[in-house]
Every structure is written in structure tokens, then in C-alpha cells.
Amino acid sequence: MYLEAIDEARVASGAVDVMITFDDGNASDIELALSELVSSKKTASFFIVPSLVGSKGYMTWDDVVTLRMHGMVVGSHTLSHRNLALCDPRTIASELTESRAMIQTVTGVSVDALALPGGFAPRGIGRYAKEAGYSCVLTSRPGYWDRRSLLVPRVCARPTLTPTELRAVLTGTGSAYLRYEQVKYMARSAIGPRVFSMVYDVWCRWRDRVIG
Ligand SMILES: [Zn+2]
Helix, strand or coil, X not given: CHHHHHHHHHHHHCCCCCCCEEECXXXXXHHHHHHHHHHCCCCCEXXXXXXXXXXXXXXXXXXXXXHHHCCCEEEECCCCCCCHHHCCHHHHHHHHHHXXXXXXXXXXXXXXXXXXXXXXXXXXXXXXXHHHCCCEEECCCCCCCCCCCCEECCCXXXXXXXXXXXXXXXHCCCCXXXXXXXXXXXXXXXXXXXXXXXXXXXXXXXXXXXXX
16 A cells, blocks of 8 residues: 555655665565565665574575565665664674675675664764765655765654555655654654663564564
């Protein structure tokens, strides 16, 4: 239903440029999303975590090749899905560089995009990303992309995002969903990355125990 909303927004405003992204390399991306994208003739970017590839619930390297065969873009979501805001410079560099190299080896094409785990950006992320060979960094800040910026905001599609709200987001006609996401993001920024990170990491461990 989101893909139809994208088409409707394009018809309504004529110039909607949308990037569809999936983080983490979940197996459901292959099982559910890929066929929908292919049948609606859309491409998306899939940000995978090499250390999770092949684990339970995640796609395999063969799946990554399948994505490429269908014309999808494959980007890096770091090597091990660490919170980069809490990593030292050497770890940040290796998370960015090694993941990019591994994905490039499998897909045979350049990996240009990086998505930040949890949206956490360490100071100087632009420099780290450029040094590792990336040309854009996808964040979790809700908003629209100014193409002159290396940092790309995104709007997370939560279960509360209705097709009507998505059309409003895409056509820029005023979306309560987007405003709510922006307020939440500001609140998260206000409490600081360290406190938010601790809460986020506890949640991730709980999620991995329950789902993994
Ligand atoms: Zn993630």
C-alpha cells in the first residue's frame, strides 16, 4: 500500500523523488518486500550488516546477490551494527571500511551509501564516511534531503504511517505524522546520545533475545 501511495503522490505533484530504504538485512526484506518492489517496477536500497548475514532471521549472501540481480542498491549498515556514537575512531573506521569491502566483494559494484545503526552519528561522521569511500550517509532525522548535503534524512515507516499520511509527507502538504516524528527526534537529541544510546542498546538486547 505504501508503493501505491508513492505512485499516487507522483501523479498528484508530478515531481516526487523518493528513496525507499530497508535497514538491517532482515530475511523478510527478501521474502516480502522484494517481489512487491519488482512487480511495481521500483528500486530500493537495502542496508546490510555483514556480521549478521546468514544469521537466523537475516538474509544470506545469496540473497544479497539476488537483490543486485533485481537492480536493487545494496549499502552498508556497518560491520556489526554498533552504535558509532560510542565507538573510538579506529573502530568507526573499521566498521565502515570492512563492511564496504565485504559487500563490494560479493556484489561486484561500488558501495556508496552508509546507513547509521540507530541513527547515531559520531562527531565527524562526514569525514569518516568520505575516508571510507562513501558518498552519502543516511540518518534517522525525519525530513527532506537537500542534495548538497552528505547526510540524508529519512522518514521511518512505522505501523502508524497510513497511506494518506505518506502521501502528505511525499507531497509536502503538511503531515501530522512527520511533525510527530520530528518532535520525537528533537526530544531524543535533547536527552543526549549517550542516555538515549543506553536505552536503545537495552532495547536491542531485549529484541534480540525475544526475536533472535
Ligand atoms: Zn539497524
